[in-house]
Amino acid sequence: MGSRILVYPNGSLFIDSITEKDGGDYLCVARNNLGDDLTLMHVSLRLSPAQINHKQHFQNQVFLGKAFQVDCKASGSPEPEISWSLPDGTMINNAMQADYGGRGPRARRKYTLFHNGTLYLSKVGVAEEGDYTCHAQNTLGKDEMKVRLMVITAAPRIRQGRRTHARVRAGDTEVLDCEVTGEPRPQLFWLLPSGEMLSFSKGKYTFHTNGSLTISQVGLLDSGEYVCVARNPRGTDTKVYQLDVVPRPPSINGFHANKTVIQATAVRHSKKHLDCRAEGTPPPQTLWVMPDSVFLTAPYHGSRITVHGNGTLEIRNVRLSDSAEFTCVARNAGGESMLVVRLQVLEMLRRPTFQNPRNERVVAQRGQPAALNCSVDGNPPPEIIWFLPNGARFPDGTHNSGYRMAHNGSLLIPKATREDVGRYRCAARNQVGYIEKLILLDIGQKPVILTYSPGGPIYSVAGKSLSLHCVSDGSPKPEVRWTVPSGHVLDRPQTHGRYILQENGTLVIREATAHDRGNYVCKAHNSVGQAQITVPVMVVAYPPRITSRPPRSVLTRTGEALQLRCVALGVPKPEITWEMPDHSPLSRASVRTTQGGGAPGPQGTLVIPNPQTWDSGTYTCTAKNPLGSDSATTSLQVI
Numbered sequence: 076m077g078s079r080i081l082v083y084p085n086g087s088l089f090i091d092s093i094t095e096k097d098g099g100d101y102l103c104v105a106r107n108n109l110g111d112d113l114t115l116m117h118v119s120l121r122l123s124p125a126q127i128n129h130k131q132h133f134q135n136q137v138f139l140g141k142a143f144q145v146d147c148k149a150s151g152s153p154e155p156e157i158s159w160s161l162p163d164g165t166m167i168n169n170a171m172q173a174d175y176g177g178r179g180p181r182a183r184r185k186y187t188l189f190h191n192g193t194l195y196l197s198k199v200g201v202a203e204e205g206d207y208t209c210h211a212q213n214t215l216g217k218d219e220m221k222v223r224l225m226v227i228t229a230a231p232r233i234r235q236g237r238r239t240h241a242r243v244r245a246g247d248t249e250v251l252d253c254e255v256t257g258e259p260r261p262q263l264f265w266l267l268p269s270g271e272m273l274s275f276s277k278g279k280y281t282f283h284t285n286g287s288l289t290i291s292q293v294g295l296l297d298s299g300e301y302v303c304v305a306r307n308p309r310g311t312d313t314k315v316y317q318l319d320v321v322p323r324p325p326s327i328n329g330f331h332a333n334k335t336v337i338q339a340t341a342v343r344h345s346k347k348h349l350d351c352r353a354e355g356t357p358p359p360q361t362l363w364v365m366p367d368s369v370f371l372t373a374p375y376h377g378s379r380i381t382v383h384g385n386g387t388l389e390i391r392n393v394r395l396s397d398s399a400e401f402t403c404v405a406r407n408a409g410g411e412s413m414l415v416v417r418l419q420v421l422e423m424l425r426r427p428t429f430q431n432p433r434n435e436r437v438v439a440q441r442g443q444p445a446a447l448n449c450s451v452d453g454n455p456p457p458e459i460i461w462f463l464p465n466g467a468r469f470p471d472g473t474h475n476s477g478y479r480m481a482h483n484g485s486l487l488i489p490k491a492t493r494e495d496v497g498r499y500r501c502a503a504r505n506q507v508g509y510i511e512k513l514i515l516l517d518i519g520q521k522p523v524i525l526t527y528s529p530g531g532p533i534y535s536v537a538g539k540s541l542s543l544h545c546v547s548d549g550s551p552k553p554e555v556r557w558t559v560p561s562g563h564v565l566d567r568p569q570t571h572g573r574y575i576l577q578e579n580g581t582l583v584i585r586e587a588t589a590h591d592r593g594n595y596v597c598k599a600h601n602s603v604g605q606a607q608i609t610v611p612v613m614v615v616a617y618p619p620r621i622t623s624r625p626p627r628s629v630l631t632r633t634g635e636a637l638q639l640r641c642v643a644l645g646v647p648k649p650e651i652t653w654e655m656p657d658h659s660p661l662s663r664a665s666v667r668t669t670q671g672g673g674a675p676g677p678q679g680t681l682v683i684p685n686p687q688t689w690d691s692g693t694y695t696c697t698a699k700n701p702l703g704s705d706s707a708t709t710s711l712q713v714i
Contacts, residue, residue, distance in 0.1 A: 078091075079091045079092060086103065086105070088101065088103070092154070093120065093152075094153050095120060095122060095152075095153050095214060097118065097120065098118050098119060098120040099117070099118060100115060100116070100117050100118075101115070101116045101117075101118060102114075102115055102116075103115075103116065120152070121152060122152050122153070122214075122215055123150075123151050123152050123215065124151055124213065124215035124216025124217075124218075125149055125150075125151035125155035125211040125212050125213045125215070125216055125217055125218050126149060126150055126151055126155075126211070126216075126218050127147060127148070127149045127209065127211050127218045127219070127220045128148045128149060128150055129148065130218070130220045133222060133223075134222075134223045134224075134225060135222060135223070135224050135225065136225045136227055137199050137224060137225070137226060137227065138199075138226075138227045138229075138258060139199060139200065139201065139226050139227065139228050139229075139258035139259050140198055140199065140200070140258060140259075141198070141199060142195070142196065142197055142198065142199070143195070143196040143199050143203070143224060144193060144194070144195045144196070145193070145194050145207065145209075145222050146191075146192065146193045147159070147192040147193065147194065147209035147211070147220060148191065148192055149192060149211035149218065151211070151213045151215065151216075152213070153213045153214060153215075154213065155211040155212055155213045155217075155218075156168065156169075156211070156212055156213065157169070157188070157192035157209065157210070157211055158188075158209075158210045158212075159188060159194050159207060159208065159209055159210070160207070160208045160210065161186070161205075161207060162203070162204070162205025162206055162207065162224075163205075167186060167188055168188065169188055169190060185197060185198070185203075192209065192211075194207065194209070199224070199226055200226070200259065201226050201228070201259060201308075203224060203226065204224055204225060204226045205223070205224060206221055206222070206223050206224075207221070207222045207223075207224060208220070208221045208222075209221075209222070227258075228257075228258045228259060228307070228308065228309050229256070229257050229258040229309060230257055230307070230309035230310035230312070231255055231256070231257035231261035231305035231306060231307050231309070231310060231311060231312040232255065232256050232257060232305075232312055233253060233254065233255045233303060233305050233312045233313065233314045234254040234255070234256075235314060236252075239314070239315060239316055239317065240316070240317045240319075241316065241317070241318050241319070242319045242321065243293050243318070243319075243320055243321070244293075244320070244321055244322075244323045244356075244409075245293060245294055245295055245320050245321065245322055245323040245355075245356030245357070245409070246292055246293065246294075246323045246355070246356045247293055247323075248289060248290065248291050248292070248293065249289070249290045249293055249318065250287055250288070250289050250290075251265075251287065251288045251289075251290070251301055251303070251316050251318075252285075252286070252287045253265075253285075253286035253287060253288070253303035253305070253314055254285065254286065255286055255303075255305040255312070257305065257307050257309065257312075258307070258309075259307050259308070260307070261305035261306055261307040261312075262274075262305070262306050262307065263286045263303065263304070263305050264303075264304050265280075265282070265288050265301060265302065265303055265304070266301070266302040266304060267280075267299075267301060268297070268298070268299025268300055268301065268318075269299075273288070279291045279292055286303065286305070288301070288303070290318075293318075293320050294320065294356060295320050295322065295356065295357065297318065297320050298318060298319055298320045299317075299318060300315060300316070300317055300318075301315070301316040301317075301318055302314070302315050302316075303315075303316075321409065322355070322356055322357060322407055322408040322409030322410075323355045323356045323407075323409050324355060324407070324409040324410030324411070324412060325353050325354065325355035325359035325405035325406065325407055325409070325410070325411070325412045326353070326354050326355060326405075326412060327351055327352065327353050327403060327405055327412050327413075327414040328350055328351065328352050328414065329352075330412075330414070331412070332412070333410075333411070333412055333413065334412075334413045334414075334415065335412075335413070335414050335415065336415045336417065337414070337415070337416055337417070338417050338419070339416050339417065339418050339419070340418070340419045340420075340421055340424075340506050340507070341390070341393045341397070341418060341419070341420050341421070342393070342420075342421055342422070342423055342424050342507075343393060343394070343395060343420055343421065343422055343423065344392055344393065345393050346389065346390070346391050346392075346393070347389070347390045347393050347397075347418070348387050348388070348389050348390075349387065349388040349389075349390070349401055349403070349416050349418070350386070350387050351363070351386035351387060351388065351403035351405070351414055352385060352386055352387075353386050353403075353405035353412070355405070355407045355409060356407070356409070357407050357408060358407065359405040359406055359407040359412075360372070360373075360405070360406055360407070361373045361382075361386040361403065361404070361405050362382075362403075362404050363382055363388050363401060363402065363403050363404075364401070364402040364403075364404060365380075365401065366399035366400065366401070371388075373385075373386055379391050379392060386403065386405075388401060388403070393420055394420065395420050396420075397418060397420050398418060398419050398420045399417075399418060400415055400416065400417050400418075401415075401416045401418060402414070402415050402416075403416070419506075421506060423454070424454050424455070424505070424506060424507045425452070425453050425454040425507065426453060426505070426507040426508030426510070427451050427452070427453035427457035427503035427504060427505055427507075427508055427509070427510050428451065428452050428453060428510070429449070429450065429451055429501075429503070429510065429512055430450040430451070430452065431448065431450070432510075432512060433512075434512055434513040434514065434515070435447075435448070435512075435513075435514045435515070436514075436515045436517065437514060437515070437516050437517070438517050438518070438519045438550060438551055438602065438603075439488070439491040439495075439516065439517070439518055439519065440491065440518070440519050440603065441491060441492065441493070441518050441519070442490050442491065442492070443490070443491060444487065444488065444489055444490065444491070445487075445488040445491040445495070445516065446481070446485050446486070446487055446488075447461075447485060447486040447488075447499055447501070447514045447516065448483075448485050448514075449461070449483075449484040449485055449486065449501035449503070449512070449514075450483050450484060450485070451484055451503040451510075453503065453505050453507070453508075454505070455505050455506065456505070457503035457504055457505045458503065458504055458505065459480070459484035459501065459502070459503050460501075460502045460503075460504075461478075461480070461486050461499060461500070461501055461502075462499070462500040462502065463478075463497075463499060464495075464496070464497025464498055464499065465497075469486070477489075484501070484503070486499065486501070488516075491516075491518055492518070493518055495516060495518070496516055496517055496518055497515075497516060498513060498514075498515055499513070499514045499515075499516060500512070500513055500514075501514060517550050517551075518550065519549075519550055519551070519601070519602065519603040520548070520549045520550040520603060521549060521601075521603045521604035521605075521606065522547050522548070522549035522553035522599035522600060522601055522603075522604060522605055522606045523547065523548050523549060523599075523606055524545060524546070524547050524597065524599055524606050524607070524608050525546045525547060525548055526544045526545050526546045526547075526597075526608070531611070532611035532612060532613045533610060533611065533612050533613070534613045534614075534615055535584075535587050535612065535613070535614050535615065536587075536614075536615050536616075536646055536647065537587060537588055537589060537614055537615065537616030537646055537647055537701075537702075538586055538587070538588075538647040538701070539586070539587060540583060540584065540585050540586060540587065541583070541584040541587045541591075541612065541614075542581055542582070542583050542584075543557075543581065543582040543583075543584070543595055543597070543610050543612070544580070544581050545557070545580040545581065545582070545597035545599065545608065546579065546580060547580060547599035547606065549599065549601050549603065549606075550601070550603075551601045551602060551603075552601065553599035553600055553601045553605075553606075554566070554567075554599070554600060554601065555576075555580035555597060555598070555599050556597075556598050556600075557574075557576060557582045557595060557596065557597050557598075558595070558596040558598070559574065559593075559595055560591070560592070560593025560594060560595065565582070573585040573586060573587075573591075580597070580599070582595065582597070584612075587612075587614045588614060588616065589614050589616045591612060591614050592612060592613055592614050593611075593612060594609050594610070594611050594612075595609070595610045595611075595612055596608070596609050596610075597610065615646050616646050616647070616702060617645060617646055617702065618645055618700065618702040618703030618704070618705070619643045619644070619645035619649035619698035619699060619700050619702075619703060619704055619705045620643060620644055620645060620698075620705050621641060621642070621643045621696065621698055621705045621706070621707050622642050622643060622644055623640055623641070623642035624640075624641060624696065624707035624709075625639040625640055625641060625681075625694075625696065625707065625709040626709060627708070627709060627710065628709065628710040628711075628712070629709055629710070629711050629712070630712045630714065631686055631711070631712070631713055631714075632713070632714060633686060633687055633688060633713055633714065634685055634686070634687075635686065636682070636683065636684050636685070636686075637682075637683045637686050637711075638680050638681065638682050638683075639653075639680065639681040639683075639694060639696070639709055639711075640679075640680045641653075641679040641680065641681065641696035641698075641707060642679060643679065643698035643705060645698065645700045645702070646700070647700045647701065647702075648700065649698040649699055649700040649704075649705075650698070650699055650700070651679030651696065651697070651698050652696075652697050652699075653679075653681050653694060653695065653696055653697075654694065654695040654697065655692075655694065656690070656691070656692020656693055656694065656711075657692075661681070679696065679698070681694065681696070686711075686713045687713060688713050688714070689713075690711065690713050691711055691712050691713045692710075692711060693708055693709070693710055693711075694708070694709045694710075694711055695707070695708050695709075696708075696709075
């Protein structure tokens, strides 16, 4: 009778949450096979109009952004319904559940009305100020209570702190903080030295949500007074910064030292570039001091010497006499920096090159010598260095009996062990260049077949697919091949007839037959050795045989239900059909709907629910699978 009205096993009637509709007469009836008894009961309701308890007109003062809660408890019968009217005239009740608070699908839920009549506002704003009226109403009357909400705000206040003056170098990044409090949240903006007002990120200025202002790549023109302004309806506060930008001394090729000395080489008769990339604020001027104390200011163009606009010194047709010091000087208002290039001119050189530049993988046998090749050409002959798997350098000046280096640079390992496995780097360098190559050393491991073998044959049912697993491990990775009973070999992932050899070495036999019986040999082999297993396979298959057949003759009466049982065994599982007296076939896929009718029941049982005289005749049960068939005949007489 619904969730509100319950009848207990002892006959009592329970009514939850009485309403005015529940008053009236109730009839209790007791009944059994010998008769009835009943009694009448009358329910009278005491009704009273809705009335708000502890009603008072009062005023609430709440800080902006804080929560506001007001209770409205009412009594009466029937139980009154509570609703509230908001300052803007909107009505909310429990049915609406106060989705009021904004427009659009992402609008925040500001108001919550609880079932006890309490109204809760999670975060008050200036717009929520005003009168809130609670309405309590039932069928006999209504009552109301008015509450006034006042929102308290605070004027903006910027934390001043001690830092109001900053001195930075040109090109640096400076952050000016502006931490502010106030209710409602003040609006922030910055006044720049140019007089521009900034309230969002723009160009080199990044305006953060906490009010801070970041100035990237500060320039000399960014010097001046920066004012942070915070404003809300209660007032305004400001904070003033004085920013002084001083020139940045030049840097050359990224070096900020006053003087940097580097070594350089050049090949006779070649072209040589000496870079002098000068940066600073303001932009520095660049000049080169030549060996004979000649000053060349960028840009300069001569018959053999050129100073490009970016400061690069170009020397064409380099001579042996160019072995000297070349000095680049960069100056601006912030200072001076120098780059000294000590140039050495050499005869024709060739940078190192590997005879086999590709990375290699070497597989050594445990306990046997191993050689890691590092044949290098170059002029002058390059120095060869090996870096071992643990990061150590060889040779490193210390005695290490575990390794030797051949005259051609190859690294010799007298007896390879598992500890020698890893990544080796061969490096070659001379005055012209530096090169590296990677050699991976592994210890060869004879293949091991990990697949568990039960020791006996694997049985499968004819017509089902069979998977023969052959998981192997070894180094290098073994290759797997299968030999089937016919002698055919599958030596790579492929499909051959009903055989499928997969990447992981598993051999799949689709729709196995008796002809697939025999021994299957899996062999895993690599350069170190091989392993194999033999898997005997037995495919179970035999023709159908009826093990439970109906009587040869059956006599029954009209209308008496009859079952003719026919159970057969066989692999694959045989299909059982019945042949009716009119020689029509009947299987589970086709059911007769004649008056007498018949249908194969579970496990081939033929059910005749209402036999008639015309159902008399010979019934034949037949069991078939791909290997053969068996049948049984029953003569039925209906009288």
